Amino acid sequence: MSDLQTKAQMTQEGFDTLQKELEELKTKRPAIVDRLSNARSMGDLSENNDYHNAKEALEFLDGQIEELGEVLTHAEIVKNGKSHGKGAVVGLGTKVKVGINGKEHLFNIVGEWEADPKEKKISHESP
Numbered sequence: 001m002s003d004l005q006t007k008a009q010m011t012q013e014g015f016d017t018l019q020k021e022l023e024e025l026k027t028k029r030p031a032i033v034d035r036l037s038n039a040r041s042m043g044d045l046s047e048n049n050d051y052h053n054a055k056e057a058l059e060f061l062d063g064q065i066e067e068l069g070e071v072l073t074h075a076e077i078v079k080n081g082k083s084h085g086k087g088a089v090v091g092l093g094t095k096v097k098v099g100i101n102g103k104e105h106l107f108n109i110v111g112e113w114e115a116d117p118k119e120k121k122i123s124h125e126s127p
Contacts (some may be wrong), residue, residue: 007076009092009124014114015077022068025061032058071113078111092124 010018036058039051078092090096096107107120115123 006074008071008074008111008113009076009078010111010114011093011108012077014111015072015075018068018072018075018113022065022072025065025068029058029061029065032061 032054036051036054039048039054042048042050045051090109092109092111094109096109098105098107105120107122109124110121112123112125115121115126
């Protein structure tokens with residue numbers, strides 16, 4: 001989300017998960033900075049693969065930190081939706097039971113940043 005003029009809607013659980021992920025990324029940064037510093041001290045930077053790899057890793061990590069920080073800053077936490085039985089409106093924060101091949105499955109409708117189909121967490125923006 002490079003231009004976050006709209007709120008990133010998510011559940012409280014999704015917000016907490018992203019916040020934890022951001023903190024984990026921030027704790028990795030000092031090690032990469034040290035790696036870059038050590039590689040820089042090895043001399044000629046034009047042919048120093050360790051330096052270039054560490055620099056790319058730091059740029060990538062900083063990009064992730066910045067993006068997650070923006071998402072969390074602009075997050076709108078949506079309270080769990082209420083289910084009102086058959087024909088109810090499905091929206092962010094609701095749980096939906098779906099019959100598939102004679103088996104019943106429970107799906108959570110979540111924000112796009114917390115979607116994980118393997119965990120039966122489907123984005124509210126999915127078709």
